[in-house]
Amino acid sequence: MNMEEYKDLIQVPLGRVHADKVINNARIINTYTGKVQSGLKVAIKGSRIAYVGTSDSMVGEETEVIDATGMFLAPGYIDPHGHTDFGANPITLVNEILPRGTTAIMTDTKSLTAALGVTGIQALLDMTEQLPLKFFYAVTAANPIFPHLEGEESLSMEEYTRFINHPRVLAVGELVSWVRAIDLDETVLSKLNLARRLNKRIEGHGAGCSPETLNALINVGITSCHESITPEEIQHRINLGIHAMLRHGSIRSDLEALSRVITMDPELDTRWMMLTPDCFSPGDILTHGYMVFLVEEAIRCGVPPVKAIQMATINPAQYLGIDRVVGGIGPSRYADILFLEHPSLPAPVKVMVNGEIVAENGKLIQHSQLNCPRFHPGNWRSGRVPSFKAxxxxxxxxxAVAADGEYEQVPVIKIVNRTITKLDYVKLPVKSGELIINDEDILKISMLHINRDRFATAFMKGYGASIGGLATSTAHDHHTPFVIGNNEDDMALAFNRMMEIGGGLVLVDGGQIKGECPMVIGGIMSNRDMGSLNRELKVIEQYLMERGCKSGPLITLDFLAHTGVPFIRITPSGLYDVRSKEILFS
Ligand SMILES: [Fe+2]
Structure with a gap:
């Protein structure tokens, strides 16, 4: 806000300067008190709310009066913990979710940082600077989780310091590598300590933590956790004085269970609770909207509507320290206002952002133009790019170690569900000195080696689909490219094509390309609109489902390299047991 706007804002309530707009006859969902108020006017000057009250003194001839009879006004929805730095680009995201009421997101940047280094964060800051949806960011303090196995740290201390001081960076991204913090890794602790001194939030990731570990992590500095899967875990986090996020998105959707912490105890203070999807796939965004879906689901699960709205507005705003500008309908806040038919119907009829109506009946009045930068493999962090040509x-x-005709037992990744794997063993025959796949359920999994001159290859079972080659550069958390499959020719073709199109996903079977999804922004983000991206992903997903994958084959693929979740993962150094910290096969 410049000085003129600042002065005008002060003068409007006093009747010395006229408002640009006044909303009359609405009922206001007051997120500060949890009550609904009638008989108030909301006056807007520029992008801000200047006045909430009963006076007409700020209405002049040039003031636009908006009659909101029968409507309820709520502040725009805020996601306190997004992962919008991969998959869909921020511009198409705005076009899809703004008309359905999400007006602010605090999102992690660890993926695009792992993909591109500081270029990734800077690209996000640049892309979102002028967008109507307010993007705030978290930067990573510890990624990858195991640098000695997975490649060098994404951000040096100098780079981290530069970004943690940025005004739109509100937090340190989720501390998946909390083991590094409680094992007193000096690099990680120095970064976290700087965030503490700057009063930035530190996003926790306390999946399955014991009470003792959780206490230690709060001493490390975490201020929230979004990994609760039971009401008891939510309660425990609040008891210890950190904010608890109720997660409901594409990776996990736990609101049904988690909301019981509120419905079983109506007296419970919900100010320390927030809603977040954590992550939504393009398909789920197109189907469900974004935060509106979580508010709807919370209400369906029995959470009182105004409390559900608070958990998606003022609670995240206060948690993130941005409640002076968003999260409620009050003076000085941005005029990010949703027009609802009723508090129990959270899908907005109209959406106002920065004082302008930007959407009606779920449709944007003006789309933001897609103009995304491209970052092809030549721009990727070096650990993700092979030193060989093809x-x-x-x-x-x-x-093989054993002789031809014999069998050799090898450890494999056994897929349990989309995110969890466990250790299993298979016996593979030896032919011409090589281990041969002899079962439709077994695939090879080959990740670009940490030395970049070869692949670290192991075996997996339980994926469901028996396919020639499926290459990806999108998998979490360090996004090192890998390929799965049962045919080495198809695997090579899939990998080479994936690199050729600038990264993303390529599926090859029987020597033919069956589907591809380019992610030309660092190999992890599409520059296309959400509908096109979703169609490209669906072609691949459908092929995999028709050949036996059960649910979420691409989410499953994305987690095969994620050493932050149990138990067996592929790394650039080989097959790894995250619990015993051993390389099992390479
Ligand atoms: Fe997360």
Whole structure:
């Protein structure tokens, strides 16, 4: 806000300067008190709310009067913990979710940082600077989780310091590598301590933590956790004085269970609770909207509507320290206002952002133009780019120890569900000195080696689909490219095509490309609109489902390299047991 706007804002309530707009006859969902108020006017000057009260003194001839008879006004919805730095780009995201009421997101940047380094964060800051949806960011203090196995730290202390001081950076991104913090890794603790001194939030990731570990992590500095899967875990986090997020998105959707913490105890103070999807796939965004879906689901689960709205507005705003500008309908706040038919119907009829009506009946009045930067493999962080020109069949052969005709037992990733894996063993025959796949349920999994000159290859089972080659550069958390499949020629073709199109996903079967989804922004983000992106992903997903994958084959793929979740993962150094901290096969 410049000085003129600042002065005008002060003068409007006093009747010395006329408002640009006044909303009359609405009922206001007061997120500060949890009550609904009638008989108040909301006066707007520029992008801000200047006045809430009963006076007409700020209405002049040039003031636009908006009659909101029968409507309820709520502040725009805020996601306190997004992961919108991969998949859909922020511009298409705005076009899809703003008309359905999400007006602010605090999102992690660890993925685009792992993909592109500081260029990634800067690209996000630049892309979202002028967008109507307010983007705030978190920067990573510890990624990858195991640098000695997975590649160098995404951000140096100098780089981290530069970004943690940025005014739109509100937090340190989720501390998946909390083990590094409680094992007193000096690099990580120095970064977190700087965030503490700057009073930035630190996003926790206390999945399955014991009470003792959780206490230690709060001493580390975490201010929230979004990994609760039971009402008791929500209660425990609040008891210890950190904010608890009730997660409901594409990876996990736990509102049904988590909301019982509120419905079983109506007296419970809900100010320390927030709603977040954590992550939504493009398909789920198109189907469900974004935060509106969580508010609807919370209400369906029995959370009183105004409390559900508070958990998506003022609670995240206060948690993030941005309640002076968003989260409620009060003077000085941005005029980000939703017009609802009723508090129990959270889908807005109209959406106002920065004092302008930007959407009606779920449709945007003016779309933001897609103009995304491209970051092809030449721009990627070096650990993600092979030093060889192209993958060849021989890259994916696995030398046997046993003699030809014998069998060799090898450890494998056994897929349990979308995110969890466990250790299993299979016996594979040896032919021409190589281990051969002899079962439709077994696939090879080959990740670009930490030295970049070859692949670290292991085996997996339980994926469901028996396919030639599926290459990806999108998988969490360090986004090192890998390929799964049972045919080395197809694996090589899939990998090479994936690199050729600038990263993303390529599915090859029987020597033919069956589907591809380019992610030309660092190999992890599409520059296309949400509908096109979703269609490209669906072609691949459908092929995999028709060949036996159960649910979420691409989410499952994305988690095969995520060493932040149990138990067996592929890393650039080989097959890894995250619990015993051992490389099992390489
Ligand atoms: Fe998260």
């Amino acid at each position: 993958a060849v069949t021989e890259h994916f052969l696995v030398k």
